[in-house]
Each structure stands twice: as C-alpha cells, then as structure tokens.
Amino acid sequence: MDLNALIYDSQIPEALKNHLAESKKLKSQINDTMVQDIEELFLYYQNFFKFNEADFSIQCIEAIARCKDADNFYYYLKKILSLNLDATIKPEPSSEMYFIDSSTFDETIESVTLELINLVDQIYNQEESIDLKATYINIGKLELINEIIADNYYKNLLKSSYQVIDSIEEH
Incomplete structure (x- = not known):
C-alpha cells in the first residue's frame, strides 16, 4: 500500500490526513510506521480523553518535523502529546453525571x-x-x-x- 493510501485509510483527523498527504516536506519525513503510530495514539486519545483534534493534529505535524529518529517516533510523539495536548479523562459511561447544553x-x-x-x-x-x-x-x-x-x-x-x-x- 502506498503512503497516500495508508494516510487516507487511517483513523486520524481529516485535516491531518489532508495535510500529511499534500505537504511535500512532511511526506519526505514520514513513513508507514509513523502513520500507524499517529493512528494508534489518536485512537488511544479518542477512546479515553476529551481533546481538541486540531491541536492533536498540530502536535503531530510538529513532532514529525522535529523527530530525528523515525524508529522512536511513537515514544517521541507520545511524550509530546502528554506534555502539550490539553486532554481530560472522559467520564465513565456509568457515571451518574450528565451534561446538557x-x-x-x-x-x-x-x-x-x-x-x-x-x-x-x-x-x-x-x-x-x-x-x-x-x-x-x-x-x-x-x-x-x-x-x-x-x-x-x-x-x-x-x-x-x-x-x-x-x-x-x-x-
């Protein structure tokens, strides 16, 4: 599977998919494993936290640009997200508290x-x-x-x- 197909098939924010697929500079810095790492961390955050997807995408783009070792990208991105992404734990589904607009x-x-x-x-x-x-x-x-x-x-x-x-x- 080529890199563009992998990007568009991944479960990551649409804006991030488009940016990764269209940016020539980022495309030269990213590989299949890094896309899978981003997807893995996005699914983790999506399932357990409330967070801003645009901020997540920006942190990923900046991490790709700064990453010097693609083999350790997962750990680097995980550290960047834990330090810079404003994320709060989602309440338990069985919680007695409901939020209404x-x-x-x-x-x-x-x-x-x-x-x-x-x-x-x-x-x-x-x-x-x-x-x-x-x-x-x-x-x-x-x-x-x-x-x-x-x-x-x-x-x-x-x-x-x-x-x-x-x-x-x-x-």
Missing part, C-alpha cells in the same frame, strides 16, 4: 411550562377536549424541574397546577 435545557423548561400552562388553562376554562395524560406528564416534568432548579415561578406554577387538577378530581 444550557440552551437545550432552557428550551425544554420553556416548552414544558408553556404546554402545562395551556393544558391547565383548558381544564380551568372547562374546555371539552382535555388531555389529562399530557397534563399529568407535564406536571411530572415540572416536579423534576423543581427538584433541579429552586425557582418560585416554577414552584407556584406547580402549586396552581395541583389546585386545578384537584378541582376536577373532586367533580
């Missing part, structure tokens, strides 16, 4: 509260088509929101929702 969280809260307000209004106004199941589901979601966020607005909305539901259950 704040805008997604805000949109979800807004959606739940608006839907609940509309459903409670339908009940309060004694409209004919009332979706009680959706109302109870949204009340449950709002209860969860109240567990996460201490906010009087959500607390009061939940309280008034309970009162409206209680009034229809009495009839």
Whole structure:
C-alpha cells in the first residue's frame, strides 16, 4: 500500500490526513510506521480523553518535523502529546453525571411550562377536549424541574397546577 493510501485509510483527523498527504516536506519525513503510530495514539486519545483534534493534529505535524529518529517516533510523539495536548479523562459511561447544553435545557423548561400552562388553562376554562395524560406528564416534568432548579415561578406554577387538577378530581 502506498503512503497516500495508508494516510487516507487511517483513523486520524481529516485535516491531518489532508495535510500529511499534500505537504511535500512532511511526506519526505514520514513513513508507514509513523502513520500507524499517529493512528494508534489518536485512537488511544479518542477512546479515553476529551481533546481538541486540531491541536492533536498540530502536535503531530510538529513532532514529525522535529523527530530525528523515525524508529522512536511513537515514544517521541507520545511524550509530546502528554506534555502539550490539553486532554481530560472522559467520564465513565456509568457515571451518574450528565451534561446538557444550557440552551437545550432552557428550551425544554420553556416548552414544558408553556404546554402545562395551556393544558391547565383548558381544564380551568372547562374546555371539552382535555388531555389529562399530557397534563399529568407535564406536571411530572415540572416536579423534576423543581427538584433541579429552586425557582418560585416554577414552584407556584406547580402549586396552581395541583389546585386545578384537584378541582376536577373532586367533580
């Protein structure tokens, strides 16, 4: 397999593939084993760490340019990455902590509260088509929101929702 085919078949960042394949200077300094070493370290970092792929690529390019002994490239690159790549350990998949984008969280809260307000209004106004199941589901979601966020607005909305539901259950 020629060097270009090996580069493009490897599991490394696309920008790094393109740079390695197109740069005449780097192509004269790299060999098959070095490409495999880069791939091995990239897979290692990808599986266990959060890191910036562009920074990884830059560190690899600089390591290729500075490496004097291709036989020890793997160890040289590993040392360069451990010193210069800003990488943090990925949390365990079974971890109890989940990260949600704040805008997604805000949109979800807004959606739940608006839907609940509309459903409670339908009940309060004694409209004919009332979706009680959706109302109870949204009340449950709002209860969860109240567990996460201490906010009087959500607390009061939940309280008034309970009162409206209680009034229809009495009839």
